[in-house]
Amino acid sequence: MERRPVxxxxxxxxxxxxxxxxxxxxxxxxxxxxxxxxxPLDGAVTxxxxxxxxxxxxxxxxxxxxxxxxxxxxxxPGDLQINTGETSEDTGxxxxxxxxxxxxxxxxxxxxxxxxxxxSRMAVVNAMSAExxxxxxxxxxxxxxxxxxxxxxxxxxYLGEGNNTAAAxxxxxxxxxxxxxxxxxxxxxxxxxxxxxxxxxxAGASGARFRELHTMEDLDPDFDVxxxxxxxxxxxxxxxxxxxxxxxxxxxxxxxxxxSPKAVFMHDLPAHRGDEVTAEVLDGxxxxxxxxxENKMHSAMAVLEWCLxxxxxDGGPA
Ligand code: CP
Numbered sequence: 001m002e003r004r005p006v007x008x009x010x011x012x013x014x015x016x017x018x019x020x021x022x023x024x025x026x027x028x029x030x031x032x033x034x035x036x037x038x039x040p041l042d043g044a045v046t047x048x049x050x051x052x053x054x055x056x057x058x059x060x061x062x063x064x065x066x067x068x069x070x071x072x073x074x075x076x077p078g079d080l081q082i083n084t085g086e087t088s089e090d091t092g093x094x095x096x097x098x099x100x101x102x103x104x105x106x107x108x109x110x111x112x113x114x115x116x117x118x119x120s121r122m123a124v125v126n127a128m129s130a131e132x133x134x135x136x137x138x139x140x141x142x143x144x145x146x147x148x149x150x151x152x153x154x155x156x157x158y159l160g161e162g163n164n165t166a167a168a169x170x171x172x173x174x175x176x177x178x179x180x181x182x183x184x185x186x187x188x189x190x191x192x193x194x195x196x197x198x199x200x201x202x203a204g205a206s207g208a209r210f211r212e213l214h215t216m217e218d219l220d221p222d223f224d225v226x227x228x229x230x231x232x233x234x235x236x237x238x239x240x241x242x243x244x245x246x247x248x249x250x251x252x253x254x255x256x257x258x259x260s261p262k263a264v265f266m267h268d269l270p271a272h273r274g275d276e277v278t279a280e281v282l283d284g285x286x287x288x289x290x291x292x293x294e295n296k297m298h299s300a301m302a303v304l305e306w307c308l309x310x311x312x313x314d315g316g317p318a
Contacts, residue, residue: 006123010113012134012171027142027299038317039069040310044100049075052107057127060296061103088115096122103127123307137168139299143292153178157223159250162191163233165268170199177207186246187214216249221259227266228252228276252277264288
C-alpha cells in the first residue's frame with residue numbers, strides 16, 4: 001500500500017467539523033451499501049491491541065480492516081513489552097516501522113496513546129480510554145443518520161452514568177446545529193466537568209442545546225432517541241457499595257414512551273437487562289441497539305480509511 005500521511009483519532013478533538021461529518025456519512029454509506037469490491041487498505045497492516053475486554057469494537061475494527069483488504073496483527077493484554085517497562089514512546093516508534101495503523105483499547109489515560117502517536121508513519125485509533133470513547137460516538141451518529149436521515153435537529157435523551165460513552169456523545173452531538181442533547185445522570189455520577197463545559201461551549205457555537213440534570217423530574221416530551229449505557233463501565237469500579245440505589249430512577253423503562261412515543265432506543269452494549277434497561281425495551285420494537293452494534297464495523301471501516309488517507313475524499317475508491 002502506498003504510504004500517505006496518517007491521521008490519528010485519539011479524541012473527537014482530532015476531528016474538524018468536516019472530518020466528523022465525513023466519517024459519519026461514510027459510515028452510513030458503508031452501512032447502506034457494504035464495502036463493495038474495492039480494497040483501499042490492500043497491503044496495509046493493522047495492529048489491534050486490546051488491554052481490556054471487548055466484543056464489538058475489537059471485532060468491528062478487525063473485520064472492518066479485513067474487509068477493506070488489510071492484514072491484521074493482534075495483541076492481548078499481556079503481550080506487549082509495555083508490561084515489562086518499555087516506554088510508550090519506544091513502543092510507538094517500533095510499531096510504526098511495521099504497522100500502518102494501531103487500534104488500541106486501554107481504559108487508561110489517553111496520554112499513553114498520544115505517546116504512541118508521536119511519530120508520523122502509523123495512525124493511532126482510540127478504541128476506548130478512560131475519558132473518551134470516540135469511535136462509539138461515530139457509530140452512534142452513523143446509526144442516527146441511517147435511521148433518521150439526519151443528525152441535525154435530533155432530540156436525544158441520555159439516561160445513566162456520565163461515562164466515556166456519554167462524554168463522546170456530548171462532544172459529537174453538540175457540534176450539530178439544532179440538536180438537543182439532554183443528560184439525566186445520577187448525582188455524583190455526571191459528566192466530568194471539563195467535558196460538560198466543552199459540550200456547552202460547542203453547543204453555544206453550533207446552535208445546539210445541551211443540558212445535564214441529576215433528577216428524573218420534569219422530563220420534556222417528544223425525544224427522538226432515548227440512550228443508555230451499562231452502569232458498570234468496562235474497566236471501572238464504583239467506590240460506593242450502595243450505588244445501585246442512586247442509579248435506580250434512571251433505568252430506561254416502557255413508561256418513558258408515554259411522553260416520547262416516537263423515540264427509538266439506543267444502547268452502546270453490552271447490556272445488563274434489569275439494570276440500566278428492561279428486557280422489554282432492549283428487545284422490543286423501538287430498540288435499534290443491535291443495528292447500532294453492527295454499525296460499529298461500518299463506522300470502523302470509515303475510520304480506518306480516513307486514518308490512512310485511503311477514502312474517496314483522499315483519492316481512494318468510492
Ligand atoms: N460498546 C463497546 O465498546 O462494546 P465492546 O466493549 O464490546 O467493544
